[in-house]
Amino acid sequence: MNLQVVNIIQVLVVATLSPLMAGILKKVEAIVESRKGVSIFQPYYDLAKFFRKELVIPTNAGVVYVLAPIVSFTCYLILPMVLPIVYYNPCPYAPMVDFLGGAFIFGLASFISIIATADVNYYTAIGASRAVTFGSFAEPTLIMVFFGVALITGTNNPFITNHVLARNIQWILSPTHLLMIAAFFMLLLFDTGKIPIESEGLMEFGMIDEGKTMEYSGLLYALSKWGSYMKSFILMSVFLNVFAFPWGLATNTSMQSIIFGIATLIVKMICLILGFVFVEETFAKLRLFKLIDYLTISFLLAILSIISFFIFGGVAY
Amino acid sequence: MIVSIVHFLGVLILLTAFEILAQSYIRPMINTVALQSILLAIIMILIGLSEKRVDLLILSVLTIAIRGVAIPEVLKKDIRKRGIWIYREVETRVPALVIIGLIISIAGYVIYKELSVFIGRNGDLPFILFLLGFLVIIAKKNALTQMVGYIIEENALLYAGIIISHMPLILEAGVFLDLLALVLAGVILAAEKDYGVLELEELVG
Numbered sequence: 153m154n155l156q157v158v159n160i161i162q163v164l165v166v167a168t169l170s171p172l173m174a175g176i177l178k179k180v181e182a183i184v185e186s187r188k189g190v191s192i193f194q195p196y197y198d199l200a201k202f203f204r205k206e207l208v209i210p211t212n213a214g215v216v217y218v219l220a221p222i223v224s225f226t227c228y229l230i231l232p233m234v235l236p237i238v239y240y241n242p243c244p245y246a247p248m249v250d251f252l253g254g255a256f257i258f259g260l261a262s263f264i265s266i267i268a269t270a271d272v273n274y275y276t277a278i279g280a281s282r283a284v285t286f287g288s289f290a291e292p293t294l295i296m297v298f299f300g301v302a303l304i305t306g307t308n309n310p311f312i313t314n315h316v317l318a319r320n321i322q323w324i325l326s327p328t329h330l331l332m333i334a335a336f337f338m339l340l341l342f343d344t345g346k347i348p349i350e351s352e353g354l355m356e357f358g359m360i361d362e363g364k365t366m367e368y369s370g371l372l373y374a375l376s377k378w379g380s381y382m383k384s385f386i387l388m389s390v391f392l393n394v395f396a397f398p399w400g401l402a403t404n405t406s407m408q409s410i411i412f413g414i415a416t417l418i419v420k421m422i423c424l425i426l427g428f429v430f431v432e433e434t435f436a437k438l439r440l441f442k443l444i445d446y447l448t449i450s451f452l453l454a455i456l457s458i459i460s461f462f463i464f465g466g467v468a469y
Numbered sequence: 470m471i472v473s474i475v476h477f478l479g480v481l482i483l484l485t486a487f488e489i490l491a492q493s494y495i496r497p498m499i500n501t502v503a504l505q506s507i508l509l510a511i512i513m514i515l516i517g518l519s520e521k522r523v524d525l526l527i528l529s530v531l532t533i534a535i536r537g538v539a540i541p542e543v544l545k546k547d548i549r550k551r552g553i554w555i556y557r558e559v560e561t562r563v564p565a566l567v568i569i570g571l572i573i574s575i576a577g578y579v580i581y582k583e584l585s586v587f588i589g590r591n592g593d594l595p596f597i598l599f600l601l602g603f604l605v606i607i608a609k610k611n612a613l614t615q616m617v618g619y620i621i622e623e624n625a626l627l628y629a630g631i632i633i634s635h636m637p638l639i640l641e642a643g644v645f646l647d648l649l650a651l652v653l654a655g656v657i658l659a660a661e662k663d664y665g666v667l668e669l670e671e672l673v674g
Contacts, residue, residue, distance in 0.1 A: 325473065327480040445491070448564040452487055455571050456480065459578055463593045464476045 170385035171195035207370030220268030224261035238413035279363020296454035331457035338450035506536035595629035
């Protein structure tokens with residue numbers, strides 16, 4: 153199979169499977185809470201409904217307001233081309249960016265959604281300002297995790313990181329790497345708005361991400377909702393394929409191999425979802441001003457991983 | 470293999486010190502310091518088994534008995550007895566304390582790099598733990614927590630004793646008894662007064 157086709161397959165996997173994973177998460181949570189829960193395909197029905205709804209734009213909204221969901225959705229469509237989602241070698245556009253480049257594309261998506269919604273109404277302004285405040289505390293952890301990866305592998309490229317980790321089991325079990333996984337997992341919970349943060353509810357006290365999309369409707373709301381599903385999916389697959397479990401990706405471009413890669417990705421992701429459900433069902437939601445404590449602890453883990461790299465020389469024997 | 474597990478446990482010990490630094494309630498803090506001592510005892514057992522040293526195994530049993538069980542029980546009994554300890558630390562300042570702890574860790578690593586010529590290699594973690602114990606004593610404002618900080622320092626010394634050079638068993642056992650006596654004396658002294666959480670405040674003019 154041509155690499156360009158693999159590229160398109162990766163984008164399609166992210167675009168089509170991301171609502172399914174959100175649905176599975178909701179369903180598993182419902183089962184744990186002894187509820188019947190909605191169907192795992194509910195996010196697809198929701199998206200279909202949002203696409204059919206009428207588009208209303210507030211009078212004080214500008215051009216950026218309309219462009220923002222489209223731009224951020226496009227960013228999330230670009231990211232699967234440059235990250236290891238199902239195929240373990242770089243696709244044609246992957247050499248253009250490394251980890252930091254990927255973080256810049258993520259950054260563009262959140263930047264445009266913040267400036268678009270910062271002054272539309274009271275609730276969107278709350279969402280935007282909170283996203284900036286807490287985002288600025290989350291960023292040092294991300295940078296430190298990237299530094300840690302760069303220390304282990306000597307590069308900032310996600311594909312090489314994946315190869316190095318998959319070949320060296322002693323790296324996987326080193327304190328440096330385990331602490332890095334813990335820091336990145338905390339960051340993942342923050343970025344996807346899972347329970348210690350719970351940014352997705354409509355409760356005003358804890359509203360972060362949901363606040364920003366408050367005024368959107370119709371097509372634009374559907375795009376931003378779909379974009380948030382894709383963002384979760386991409387972050388989860390980066391966590392799995394680059395950090396936590398670098399095995400099981402497609403190793404060649406044949407049809408069977410790619411299907412195998414997609415299947416293992418789904419299995420790995422369901423395991424990660426079980427981890428999310430465990431956290432969501434056992435922890436209480438943090439109060440908003442405690443989020444900085446939470447992010448400080450993730451920063452602590454990231455720094456300790458780097459300190460332990462220097463103390464132990466990184467590799468476990 | 471043993472070495473990597475010991476390294477990992479060392480990092481966990483460091484994490485427990487940070488947990489104590491960030492914790493604002495007293496009972497979880499005492500539980501954490503007990504956990505820290507037990508982790509240290511596991512390190513002793515591992516090194517004792519791999520190097521076939523009986524004294525380390527005896528020491529690990531002593532550590533679990535005294536630091537893992539007896540001292541935390543004494544401290545917790547004091548909490549149960551007097552309602553004043555159920556209160557939390559007056560100011561929490563978690564982000565600030567954690568960041569200061571991190572700076573101290575990095576500084577400790579850099580300083581130890583210079584000191585290691587004289588003292589011996591691999592002592593980075595005990596040294597950092599020792600400094601963090603200081604920080605706990607400085608930053609926290611009530612007597613029981615400061616005693617917890619003291620136990621962290623003792624743990625750091627014991628850890629250094631295991632990792633860097635072989636200390637005689639009798640010396641270690643003496644330190645254990647000292648620690649127990651000190652905690653008892655501290656609890657008795659604290660029981661004499663009824664200021665509780667804010668008792669350092671009275672020293673301020």
